[in-house]
Structure formats: structure tokens, C-alpha cells
Amino acid sequence: xxxxxxxxxxxxxxxxxxxxxxxxxxxxxxxxxxxxxxxxxxxxxxxxxxxxxxxxxxxxxxxxxxxxxxxxxxxxxxxxxxxxxxxxxxxxxxxxxxxxxxxxxxxxxxxxxxxxxxxxxxxxxxxxxxxxxxxxxxxxxxxxxxxxxxxxxxxxxxxxxxxxxxxxxxxxxxxxxxxxxxxxxxxxxxxxxxxxxxxxxxxxxxxxxxxxxxxxxxxxxxxxxxxxxxxxxxxxxxxxxxxxxxxxxxxxxxxxxxxxxxxxxxxxxxxxxxxxxxxxxxxxxxxxxxxxxxxxxxxxxxxxxxxxxxxxxxxxxxxxxxxxxxxxxxxxxxxxxxxxxxxxxxxxxxxxxxxxxxxxxxxxxx
Amino acid sequence: xxxxxxxxxxxxxxxxxxxxxxxxxxxxxxxxxxxxxxxxxxxxxxxxxxxxxxxxxxxxxxxxxxxxxxxxxxxxxxxxxxxxxxxxxxxxxxxxxxxxxxxxxxxxxxxxxxxxxxxxxxxxxxxxxxxxxxxxxxxxxxxxxxxxxxxxxxxxxxxxxxxxxxxxxxxxxxxxxxxxxxxxxxxxxxxxxxxxxxxxxxxxxxxxxxxxxxxxxxxxxxxxxxxxxxxxxxxxxxxxxxxxxxxxxxxxxxxxxxxxxxxxxxxxxxxxxxxxxxxxxxxxxxxxxxxxxxxxxxxxxxxxxxxxxxxxxxxxxxxxxxxxxx
Numbered sequence: 001x002x003x004x005x006x007x008x009x010x011x012x013x014x015x016x017x018x019x020x021x022x023x024x025x026x027x028x029x030x031x032x033x034x035x036x037x038x039x040x041x042x043x044x045x046x047x048x049x050x051x052x053x054x055x056x057x058x059x060x061x062x063x064x065x066x067x068x069x070x071x072x073x074x075x076x077x078x079x080x081x082x083x084x085x086x087x088x089x090x091x092x093x094x095x096x097x098x099x100x101x102x103x104x105x106x107x108x109x110x111x112x113x114x115x116x117x118x119x120x121x122x123x124x125x126x127x128x129x130x131x132x133x134x135x136x137x138x139x140x141x142x143x144x145x146x147x148x149x150x151x152x153x154x155x156x157x158x159x160x161x162x163x164x165x166x167x168x169x170x171x172x173x174x175x176x177x178x179x180x181x182x183x184x185x186x187x188x189x190x191x192x193x194x195x196x197x198x199x200x201x202x203x204x205x206x207x208x209x210x211x212x213x214x215x216x217x218x219x220x221x222x223x224x225x226x227x228x229x230x231x232x233x234x235x236x237x238x239x240x241x242x243x244x245x246x247x248x249x250x251x252x253x254x255x256x257x258x259x260x261x262x263x264x265x266x267x268x269x270x271x272x273x274x275x276x277x278x279x280x281x282x283x284x285x286x287x288x289x290x291x292x293x294x295x296x297x298x299x300x301x302x303x304x305x306x307x308x309x310x311x312x313x314x315x316x317x318x319x320x321x322x323x324x325x326x327x328x329x330x331x332x333x334x335x336x337x338x339x340x341x342x343x344x345x346x347x348x349x350x351x352x353x354x355x356x357x358x359x360x361x362x363x364x365x366x
Numbered sequence: 367x368x369x370x371x372x373x374x375x376x377x378x379x380x381x382x383x384x385x386x387x388x389x390x391x392x393x394x395x396x397x398x399x400x401x402x403x404x405x406x407x408x409x410x411x412x413x414x415x416x417x418x419x420x421x422x423x424x425x426x427x428x429x430x431x432x433x434x435x436x437x438x439x440x441x442x443x444x445x446x447x448x449x450x451x452x453x454x455x456x457x458x459x460x461x462x463x464x465x466x467x468x469x470x471x472x473x474x475x476x477x478x479x480x481x482x483x484x485x486x487x488x489x490x491x492x493x494x495x496x497x498x499x500x501x502x503x504x505x506x507x508x509x510x511x512x513x514x515x516x517x518x519x520x521x522x523x524x525x526x527x528x529x530x531x532x533x534x535x536x537x538x539x540x541x542x543x544x545x546x547x548x549x550x551x552x553x554x555x556x557x558x559x560x561x562x563x564x565x566x567x568x569x570x571x572x573x574x575x576x577x578x579x580x581x582x583x584x585x586x587x588x589x590x591x592x593x594x595x596x597x598x599x600x601x602x603x604x605x606x607x608x609x610x611x612x613x614x615x616x617x618x619x620x621x622x623x624x625x626x627x628x629x630x631x632x633x634x635x636x637x638x639x640x641x642x643x644x645x646x647x648x649x650x651x652x653x654x655x656x657x658x659x660x661x662x663x664x665x666x667x668x669x670x671x672x673x674x675x676x677x678x679x680x681x682x683x684x685x686x687x688x689x690x691x692x
Contacts, residue, residue: 027417030457033466040473053416053453060419067372067381067432068420134381135374135430184379312474314467341379343428 016289016332021325023061025318031057032317044086048079058324059131065338070132077126088112117147128181136343142180150176167198170273178281184341192280200276204268207294211264219253263305267298278331286335292327300326369438373401376428384431386423388442396431407447412439415454486599490591498594502557509561510545517544519564527567530578533649540585550663554584556594570659578649579642579656586641592634639685657689 035050052075059069088108096105121144128138154169171194178190271292278290304319373382373396384398394410396403403425411424421439423431433439440451456462517524524544531537539558546564554560560581570576587593643653 023417027458030459030463031417033463033470034453034457037466037470040470049453056416057419060416070422134379135376135428136379312471314471339378339380343377 014287014334016287016334017065018330018332019328020063021061021321021328022063023057023321023324025321028057028321029317032320044082045079048075048082051075051078058320062324062328064133064333065335067134067338070135071130072132073126073130117151118144120151121147124177124181133183134338134341136184136341138181138183139344140177140181142176146176146180167201168194171197174277182344183283185344186284186341189282190277190280191282192277196276197273200272201269204265204272204294207268207272208261208264211298212261215257215260219257259305260302263302264294264298267301268294271297283335285337286333289332289334291330291332293330296326369433369435369442371423371431371433373398373431374429376430386431386433386442388446390446392446396425407443412443412447415440415451417454417457482599482602483595486595486602487591489598490594493594493598498556498591500557501594501597502555502559506543506555506557506559506561510543513548514545514561515547517546517564519544519567523567526574527562527577530574530581533578533651534582534585534645540588542581550666552580552584554588556588556591558588560584560588569662573655573658575646575651575655576659578651579646579653580659582642582645583638583656585645586638587634589641590634590637592638595634635685636688639688643689653689657686660686660689 031053035046035053038046039050052071052073055071055073059071062069088111092105092108092112095101095108121142124142125140128140131138150173154165154172157165158169171192174190174192178188181188271294275290275292278288281288300322304315304322307315308319369386371384371386373384374380375382382398382401384396384401387395387397388407389395392407394403394405394407396405405425409426413422413424415421415436418436421433421436423433425431527544528542531540531542534540540554541559543559543561544564545561548563550563550566550569552560552562552566562577562581566580567577570580639656642656646653646656
């Protein structure tokens with residue numbers, strides 16, 4: 001992978017070196033199962049520690065140029081954030097569903113809505129602040145004000161354009177995210193174009209559609225061939241032409257269809273759009289290169305989900321290690337001088353933002 | 367004991383290869399090119415072990431040493447320094463891991479097979495009536511607008527059937543709706559909305575006691591909070607499955623909850639039958655009329671018998687016998 005000129009932002013001197021992931025599914029299995037067990041036994045309290053250990057495992061096994069990443073979050077902070085969010089959610093749920101008091105519920109809902117940009121901001125700050133490489137911290141410097149401005153403007157835009165400004169907003173968000181982030185004293189930069197983001201989205205939709213059409217053709221041919229097998233000759237009611245076996249097959253088929261569309265959509269989006277973002281990020285002279293392939297990613301996602309379901313969850317660690325390994329193998333960095341980064345003064349950050357992001361499942365993704 | 371590592375001063379990303387020596391009087395020597403630090407074990411912090419990820423020795427002023435060889439480090443500090451390794455010991459001990467698997471799998475299986483039903487029952491019986499009312503009303507509106515058609519039954523017949531209702535205790539809690547379009551069918555919702563189809567009324571061929579039996583059966587489902595229990599249970603199993611699979615799993619959730627409900631319904635049918643039998647006896651109606659209904663249904667189509675919209679289980683001989691028993 002070294003010494004090859006690639007991409008628009010690459011030059012002949014760039015020598016890209018991929019991340020190396022050293023995690024092992026068997027080893028992570030032990031960590032995972034103990035995490036699950038203790039989280040259940042402690043009614044969720046341990047989950048904060050579980051999260052820290054999991055992140056420490058994945059960060060600590062990700063190496064670039066011989067040095068691993070470091071996750072430094074304090075579980076107590078994560079627990080506090082978690083308790084706050086669970087508490088708010090519980091009050092909301094109880095006041096709405098049990099006390100049937102729409103005023104309290106409405107107030108919490110509006111409060112929550114107002115808090116979202118702040119939460120996203122805090123969670124990004126928390127996550128970056130708690131990531132280190134070679135004992136130098138990452139950081140995010142944008143004030144929540146910028147996030148309020150962003151979400152206010154872009155949600156209005158989104159509604160009035162019926163969603164068509166999504167690609168533009170996404171690109172603007174990446175600008176907000178990267179241009180305010182730093183490693184040590186060096187700021188990240190992002191130079192992606194909205195037009196190209198739209199093109200990546202179109203490609204990922206096209207990819208999904210292509211496979212959907214192929215899938216539909218296969219189903220059509222199979223069903224035509226197999227149809228006689230499933231028509232129930234003994235049925236009295238002429239409206240019930242299909243036997244119960246065929247009915248079950250149809251239900252299973254519909255689920256499989258949703259499953260494939262979901263997997264293909266996510267895999268193609270993550271690869272086309274995700275690659276584009278990273279390929280347009282720089283850190284002074286350091287460049288990034290993401291080479292995820294939609295077909296490989298779809299295969300990994302799909303087989304992961306099936307393995308997890310059919311093992312009643314026991315293959316989860318294997319699935320997570322597998323994804324991490326694939327993503328690391330396809331993420332390369334070209335850094336001319338890894339030794340010359342300088343730290344800046346460091347400040348504490350609270351965990352509430354990041355926990356809320358987890359709880360409400362807002363995928364922020366750095 | 368000597369351990370090698372990489373020293374980072376926390377001010378720059380430059381790595382200094384160093385050698386760490388721990389001397390018996392708790393003194394730690396860190397030596398490398400241009401680095402010569404002497405400190406004590408009380409002044410450093412060694413990070414807890416996670417898998418085989420590099421360990422960190424934190425020195426003063428943000429300086430850190432990355433140690434790749436965990437075993438060498440643990441050996442070097444054993445007896446001198448207590449680095450927290452409790453979690454790692456659990457995670458790396460095969461017996462603990464195997465025991466966790468067994469307990470978790472048994473726990474999950476127990477929860478799905480039995481625990482969730484028990485818990486669902488407790489929750490369903492303790493939910494405020496307002497919640498049931500709200501859910502039932504919403505569900506009825508949804509089904510009514512989506513699937514059901516208006517009844518074509520004559521008004522006198524409707525009144526006649528409605529009159530049957532006065533025989534029930536607390537009949538005011540229920541509201542009978544006449545509809546058509548879903549075959550021979552009757553169902554009841556947690557809000558007390560009960561639907562009976564024209565087709566079922568025709569099917570009864572004027573046997574009002576039979577209709578009374580069917581209605582009593584449906585009210586039994588409401589009284590015993592069956593649909594609430596099913597909802598509570600489905601969402602609990604859903605949460606559990608979601609927790610394990612990390613939210614990839616609308617498919618898994620749906621499959622799991624439908625598997626669960628298959629067994630559930632049969633028990634609920636028995637409960638509803640028992641309730642119907644008792645109610646019929648109390649109201650002076652012979653329970654054999656409900657048994658007659660099941661028999662009649664089974665003669666019509668031996669494979670597809672639907673006694674209610676939400677339950678699709680054949681009324682087997684066992685249920686008929688139970689109704690006929692004195």
C-alpha cells in the first residue's frame with residue numbers, strides 16, 4: 001500500500017499505511033460476556049464500565065505506525081450521563097403513558113428537543129477529548145452555539161426542500177465537525193463538495209437498486225418454477241389458492257427482502273459516502289484514505305446479522321471484531337512525520353452528551 | 367526485572383524507547399536516550415489490563431509509557447504493585463466465561479419460555495385502565511379503518527344481539543360493534559370494544575346462545591388481559607433481543623415474538639374458554655352451545671378455523687371436551 005499515488009488529494013510522495021487491528025474475537029468474547037453478565041446483574045450500572053472496557057479494547061488494538069490508540073473516558077462520568085438521560089426518559093414515559101399528563105411530557109419533550117444540538121456537541125467533544133494517540137489528545141473546539149445555528153438552519157432547509165438538501169447539509173456538517181477538530185495543536189480540514197456527496201448518495205442508491213432488481217428477478221424465476229409445488233389442490237375455497245407452506249414462504253421472503261435492502265443500503269452508504277468523507281479530510285500534511293467496498297461490506301454486515309441471530313447473540317463479539325478488522329484494513333493514513341505533533345492545554349468534558357447520543361441512538365460517527 | 371516500552375512525554379508525539387527497571391525498594395528507573403527518570407511505585411499509575419492491549423504507566427506531568435508485553439509487566443510488578451486486574455481475571459478465565467455463557471443462555475431461554483410470561487402478566491394486571499383504554503381504542507380505530515367493513519345486518523337483529531349483552535356482569539364496560547369483511551370472526555380489544563361479524567351471526571343460524579358463548583369467550587380475553595400481556599411480552603422480548611444483537615434486528619424481534627406468541631395463545635384460549643363456560647353457566651346458558659360452535663367450525667374447514675381475529679388456533683377436541691365437562 002505504500003508509495004502509490006491515489007485520489008485527487010494524493011501526490012507521489014504520499015505513502016499510505018493502513019491501520020492494523022490486533023483484536024481477537026476469542027479474547028473479546030471473554031470481555032463481552034462478562035460485560036453483559038455484570039451489566040444485567042447490576043441492573044445496568046456496570047454498563048458504563050462495560051462501555052469503557054469495550055472501547056479500550058477496540059482503541060487499544062488499533063495501531064498506526066506501531067502505536068495504539070487510547071480511550072481515556074471515566075466510567076463514572078458515563079454513568080452520570082446515562083442516569084440523567086434514563087431519568088428524563090422515565091419521567092417522560094410515566095407522565096405521558098401512565099399519568100396521562102401531556103404538560104409534563106410535553107415540557108420534557110420540548111426540553112429534549114432544545115437539548116439535542118447541545119448533546120451532539122458535547123458527545124463529539126467528549127469522544128474526541130477521550131481519544132489519544134501517542135499520548136496526544138484529539139479535541140473538538142466548536143461551541144454549542146455553532147451547533148444550534150447549524151441545526152436550526154438545516155432543519156428548516158430540510159423541511160422546506162422536502163429532504164433534497166440532505167447531501168448539502170451532510171457536507172456542511174462534516175465541515176463543522178472536522179474544521180473544529182484537532183489532533184494536538186494541528187487542526188483537521190475537510191474539503192468535500194456537496195455535489196460530490198450527492199453523487200455518492202446516488203451511487204449507493206443505484207447499487208442497492210441494482211441488487212434489488214437482481215434479487216427480484218431471482219425470486220420471480222424461482223417462484224415461477226416452484227409454483228406448481230405449492231398450489232394446494234385440496235383447498236375448497238377458490239380464494240385460497242396458496243397452500244400454507246407457500247404462505248409461510250411469502251412471509252419469510254418479504255422479511256428477507258427487507259433484510260437485504262437494509263443491509264445493501266447501509267453497506268453502500270457506509271462505503272461510498274463514508275469513503276468520500278475520509279478521502280477529503282486532512283490534518284495538515286496528513287491524509288486519509290478509506291477504501292471500503294460495498295459488496296464486501298454488505299457480505300460482512302449480512303453474515304454478521306445472521307450469525308448473531310442464529311447464535312442468540314453469542315457471535316456478537318466475533319461480528320464486532322470482524323467489522324473492526326475490515327474497517328482498519330481499509331483505512332490508511334499518510335503521515336510524513338508522526339513524531340512532530342505537539343499537545344495543547346487540555347480540559348475536562350462531561351459525558352452527558354455522549355451518553356444521550358447512545359441512548360437516543362443518534363449516530364454521530366467521527 | 368526489566369521491561370521495555372515507549373515513553374511519550376505528553377507534550378509531543380515523539381516516541382522514546384525506554385527500559386523500565388523496578389528495584390526492590392519500590393524505586394522505578396526509566397532509562398532511554400536522553401531520558402533518565404527515577405520515581406517510586408507510589409507516584410505512578412499502571413492502567414488495568416484489557417485483553418492484550420498495551421498497558422500504560424502514567425508518570426508525572428502527563429508523561430506515559432506504553433508497554434506492549436503485558437505478561438512481562440505483570441511479572442515485574444507482582445508483589446510490589448497492585449494493578450487492578452480483577453475484570454481481566456474474570457474475562458480471561460475460561461471457567462468464568464463458560465459459566466457466564468451457561469447462565470446467560472439458560473436465563474434467556476427461561477425468560478423467553480416462562481419468565482417473560484410471568485412478568486408480562488404482572489405488568490399487564492398492574493397497568494392503569496387508562497393505558498388499556500388508549501391502546502385498545504387506537505388499535506380498534508386502526509383495524510376499523512383498514513380492514514373492517516360496515517355491517518349489513520338488519521337493525522332488529524343487531525338490537526337482538528346487543529340485548530344478549532345485558533346478561534353480562536358489568537356489561538357497561540363493553541361496547542359491541544357489528545362489522546363484516548373478515549370472515550366468521552369475533553374479537554375483543556383491551557378497551558372493551560368487541561367486534562362481531564355478520565358472517566359469524568349468519569353462521570350461528572339463529573342460535574343466540576352460541577353467539578353469547580362466543581362473546582363470553584372474547585370478553586374472557588379482555589378480562590384476563592390477554593392482548594395486553596401479549597403486547598408487553600412482545601416488547602420485552604424485543605428489547606432483550608435488541609440488547610443482544612445491538613439493534614440490527616427488527617427481523618429477529620419479529621420472529622422471536624411470533625414464536626413466543628404461538629404458545630401463548632393456546633393457553634389464553636383455554637383461559638378464555640374457562641371464563642366463557644363460567645359466565646354461560648351463571649347466566650343460565652348451556653356451555654355446550656360454545657362447544658357446538660367449535661364443532662361446527664371444524665366441520666366447515668378442518669384446517670382454517672378462526673375463532674377470533676387475534677387468535678388463529680384450531681378449536682381442538684380438548685377444548686370441546688373441556689366445555690362439555692360438567
